[in-house]
Amino acid sequence: MVMRDALSGQRNDAGMVAVLEILRQELGDRLQTGQAFREQHAHTTTYLPSQLPDGVVFAETVEDVKTVVKACAAHRVPVIAFGTGSSLEGQVNAPSGGVSLDFSRMDKVLRVSAEDLDVTVEPGVTREALNTYLRDTGLFFPIDPGANASIGGMTATRASGTNAVRYGTMKDNVLSLTVVTADGEEITTGTRARKSSAGYDLTRLLVGSEGTLGIITSITLKLQGIPEKIGGGVCAFPSVKAACDAVIMTIQMGIPVARIELLDATQIRACNAYSGLSYEEKPTLFVEFHGTDDTVSMQSEQFAMIAEECGGETFRWTGDAQKRAKLWKARHDAYWASRALAPHLNGLSTDVCVPISRLADCVAETHADIVENGFLAPIVGHAGDGNFHVLILFDDRDPADIERAEAFVERLNRRALSMDGTCTGEHGIGQGKMSFLEQEAGPALALMRSIKTALDPHDIFNPGKILRPQA
Structure with missing residues (x-):
């Protein structure tokens, strides 16, 4: 179960002392060992107990990353990549101590190609900052997990979110990575080409690896054109099943919905109280369509007919940007609304x-x-x-x-x-x-372990995550 999987691992105190001394000499005040810094880099947004690193490095360049990895590899000390800390399953914890590698200062957009609809960024760039940067190009990055997560963290956790039904997840939108491997060298996993048959797909292997196979230092992403028209709205249903039936029918009919989010009656009550809304406390779908004026209107009408057939109430939708932003702000605040x-x-x-x-x-x-x-x-x-x-x-x-x-x-x-x-x-x-992955993967778990051992033979990259430590 959850708490059992979060047990502390074996520490290497002598190695840790040596690593911190090396990093003080090489990186100066980019290394911090104060209690407050360490606590900030072990928090989790669920109830898993925090497990603090021994030090925090605020990397500014790829060379800083290499310095940390080489020192940790030489002395068998863990290194845990840290984006914004919004992960939900203890990914930033340090169960065996070690060095937290903070990427908040590696936050540059390195290159934009409007013609090829792609961009290369450093891992500390956040989702919102990237879309602000892209605004004048007519392009946007569509993956929206709700939190203003870093692109590096979103890549490492294979994030998706509200737009995934139309635009896919991170695995569908990452073209290439640069990654520092366990020997402290940087590799590139692919090119900017939209498809390739050249060798093993290292990009997809690293996307979703949660920092256990290497440290991501740059990401090349696909971009999308900002839609001419965006329409969004809400529709209440008499039951959760009725709402889900409407979702299934919408997808099976091939309506290109951009977002279709389900909130049950309890979540609607929470959002009403937290965000100052007045929706009926019933299972509700939040829906959004992207396209032209004509296609958005047509898709909205099609969805309204499906909703009615499934027992839904009148589908109220709008193309007004401010009203739509308020709608999705309430959806993105659902976690905090629920906690309230x-x-x-x-x-x-x-x-x-x-x-x-x-x-x-x-x-x-x-x-x-x-x-x-x-x-x-x-x-x-x-x-x-x-x-x-x-x-x-x-x-x-x-x-x-x-x-x-x-x-x-x-x-x-x-x-x-x-x-x-x-x-x-x-x-x-x-x-x-981890225990649920064991049930899901079955014998394939052994293959995952062999990949981990091949790429990280001394288990320095985020140990105690994904694969339960073996005795």
């Missing part, structure tokens, strides 16, 4: 993903589980690709309540796996889902 429902409780945020045809079954059974066990646990989902999240609010000072919450997570993951789904659509494995 019971500020005295902690939150365990978890996600699964299932084939779209099983979404209604999985969400309905999960909702019934929540009701039957008396949880306060809002559901919100990127319903267009079968991915949904549950935030369980519980008392983390009460062992019995922790056990109840973790038992729910276990049931949810088993439910998704039984439906040919996955234990995580976008949160990643980190520390919190």
Whole structure:
């Protein structure tokens, strides 16, 4: 279970002393060892306990990254890449101590090619900063996980989010990486070409590796043209199943919806209170279409007919940018809105993903589980690709309540796996889902271990994540 997977690993104190001395000499004040810096680089946005690194390096160049990796490799000390710290499964924790490599100062846009619709950035560039930079080019980067995450962190965790149903996830939008390997050298994993049959696909291997195979130092991304027209709206439904049925029918009919998000009645109540809205407290779909005036109008009308057929209320949509921004701001604030429902409780945020045809079954059974066990646990989902999240609010000072919450997570993951789904659509494995990955991957886990050993023979890159440490 979650807490069991977050156990501390074996420390190398002598090696750590040696590494910190090397980094002080080589990097000066770019290395910080104060308690406050260390605490800031071990926080998690769920209830997993923080595990502090021994030092934090604020890298400014690729040479800084190489210096850290070479020192850590020589003395068998962990190095943990750090973007903005918005990951949800303990990916930035340091269970064996080590050096946290902060990329906030490597935040340059290195190159934009408007003609080729691509861009190369350093890993510390955030999603919002990139789109601000691109605004005058008529292009944008579409992956939107909600948080203003760094591009490096989004790549490392194979992020997706609200636009994934139309634009795909990070694995679909990364063309190439530069990566510092375990021997301290930098490699390039691909080119700017849109397709290639040249050798192993190292780019896809590194995307989603959560910093366990190498340290990403630059990312080349696909871009999209800013749509001529964007329309968005909301539609309430009598039940979660009815809302999911509308999602399934929309996708199966091939309507090119850009976003289609599910919020259950509890989540709507939370958003109303937190964001000053007045929606009916019913399961609701937030929907967005991209295109021309004509195509957006046509798609909205098609969706309205589907919603009506599935028992939905009137689909209210708008092309007004300010109203649409308010709508999606409320959606992106769903986590904090949910936490505000019971500020005295902690939150365990978890996600699964299932084939779209099983979404209604999985969400309905999960909702019934929540009701039957008396949880306060809002559901919100990127319903267009079968991915949904549950935030369980519980008392983390009460062992019995922790056990109840973790038992729910276990049931949810088993439910998704039984439906040919996955234990995580976008949160990643980190520390919190290693046991579920073992159930999902089966014998393929041994192959994952062999890849890890081949690329990181001394286990310095983010140890204790994805693969449970072996005795």
